[in-house]
Ligand SMILES: Nc1nc2c(ncn2[C@@H]2O[C@H](COP(=O)(O)OP(=O)(O)OP(=O)(O)O)[C@@H](O)[C@H]2O)c(=O)[nH]1
């Protein structure tokens with residue numbers, strides 16, 4: 020019988036290619052938030068896949084991107100790049116038919132990491148006709164020395180088991196590092212803050228979601244009720260009106276969506292108290308970022 024395998028797999032790619040969706044689908048559980056907007060993920064998030072033959076520690080990462088004027092963007096790119104150093108295998112995620120300069124940046128960094136590379140070509144469900152994919156895959160295979168190139172679709176489940184098996188084959192032998200029931204390395208507070216942030220990202224437009232962050236201040240359970248107090252931090256006073264909305268409508272809608280999702284997540288009633296505050300230009304300031312948990316990862 021072959022030995023148990025265990026190791027780290029970094030999921031890297033430019034923003035919005037489907038890294039977090041892939042992670043959640045592989046785990047069958049939502050550990051990382053997903054929105055149609057780029058730059059949704061801001062931290063490294065471990066998703067732990069415990070199976071009979073192997074434990075795979077997937078590292079979801081922020082999308083590697085250009086235009087790093089802000090401290091937040093630099094921190095996100097650092098988090099993504101450093102994840103490759105810690106990985107046994109790097110999965111570069113590229114969106115089918117959509118090669119961009121940022122994809123080349125991702126590939127350059129992945130090659131520089133010296134790790135074995137597997138390319139996951141995402142969103143193949145959107146390619147019509149399917150035969151159009153072939154030339155794209157051929158071009159990709161010429162770009163680097165990939166151990167494998169696997170076309171995938173997360174919503175349709177295409178080739179996800181192929182990807183999982185080819186990762187397991189390449190992992191080092193070793194015992195599991197985490198208890199079987201543990202799905203993520205992230206605290207409950209972090210997950211709650213992310214679920215709340217997701218709802219604001221989904222509903223707010225333009226640049227506002229990018230200057231918004233959520234901090235959980237208190238969480239306590241009494242019986243089947245969980246009370247959560249959180250602060251929605253903005254960068255400027257002028258953003259408050261938009262985030263709160265007319266008569267508080269926007270804040271209420273985001274709060275309700277977050278509460279409902281949290282109730283599903285915890286399978287209990289949730290009382291969510293949200294307050295909106297301003298920390299002037301926090302996303303430009305390294306010190307504020309540290310306070311929000313960046314760069315300690
Ligand atoms: N059609 C299709 N849509 C997908 C697929 N995977 C992800 N998406 C969608 O693509 C969008 C971005 O997905 P995410 O998983 O947040 O992408 P990401 O790479 O984690 O993005 P960042 O965190 O911003 O770097 C969401 O609207 C997803 O629903 C896929 O295989 N097929």
Ligand SMILES: [Mg+2]
Nearest residue numbers: 038039059060
């Ligand atoms: Mg993501």
